Amino acid sequence: MKDEKKITVKSATDNLKTIREFVAEFAKEHGFRDKQISELTLAVDEAATNIIKHAYKFNPEKEIIITASFENNELKITLRDFGEKFDPDKAPLPDIKNSLKLKKGGGLGIYLMRKLTDELVYNLSSPEFNEISLIKRLK
Amino acid sequence: MSEFKIERKEENGVVVLYPQGMLDAHTTPQMESVFEELISGGKYKVAVNLKNLEYISSAGLGVFMAYVETMRENGGDIKFCETPKKIYEVFDLLGFPVLYEFYETEEEAINKFNG
Structure with a gap:
């Protein structure tokens, strides 16, 4: 059976905490271990x-819709924004040095999102919104 | 959940910072202003004691990346100590241990500046 929860928050950095709590609670409800929860929370x-900074350029009045779903041992967090388009393939690999x-x-x-999730899916096909899904499987 | 704050002390010419709580894109500006203040005050030897840091995202890590070179150019550094395992894992994922020094104790970190 599929379980799904959704929250909408304004694109202000003080809502990052709310988003992390929402994700952590949902993952916990579905039996994820602390380490996996930390990884997913950080990735989200x-x-x-990135949405606040790049898509919305720090405008705190815009909306981010976050959907959490769990089905077949797979937890998926999808973030939707209505800001500027972004091509993840154009992002350079980090060179810390x-x-x-x-x-x-x-x-x-x-880089962190890729490392900390099992799968990262971008849906950039809609002219109205951008969507990124972060997937973590229960192991 | 706790608020973010940064306490500090100075010992043997080394500034020790104690970030406490969650260091994310929201609280990062507080960390940046501490570094700005240290630089304008000519203080370049910084040990960051992470024992009370509960969370860090790449925004937080970015502060240490942005300021370490200035510290090093001026005979100082940013060294870390008492890093909780969960926090260290994030640093490690990004390869920080190759580029920064991490110490078990605050004393070691301070002594390394003056040794």
Whole structure:
């Protein structure tokens, strides 16, 4: 049976905590272990941070819709935004050594999302919204 | 859930920072202003004691990336100590242990600056 929950939050950084709590609680309800919960929570935080920063350029009044679903041992968190399009394939691989030299932080979000989930799916086909889904399987 | 704050002390010319709570994109500006303040005050030797840090995202890690070179150019560094396992795992995933020094105890981290 499929279980699904949804929240909508404004694109303000102080809502990152709300998003993390929503994800952690949902994952816990479905039997994920603490380590997996931490990994998924961090990955979703990175996705939401990217939306706030890049899609919405720190405008705190925009909406992010987060859907959590669980079916067949697979937990999926989908974040939908209505901001600027973003092509994840164009994001460069992080080169931390070089970033230090350039005195730059950042660029680590997508790498972390890939490392911390079993699957990352972008749906950029709609003209109205962008969607990213982070999938973690119960092992 | 706890608020984020940063306590600090100074010992033997080394500033020890104690970030406490959750360091994410929301609280990162607080960490940045501490580093800005240290740099304008000419303090480049920084040990970050992570024992009370409950959470870190890449936004938080970005602060340490953005400021470490300035510290090193001025005879200092950012060194970490008392890192909880859960926090260390995030640093490790991104390869930080190759580029930064991590110590078990605060004393070791401080002594390394003056040794």
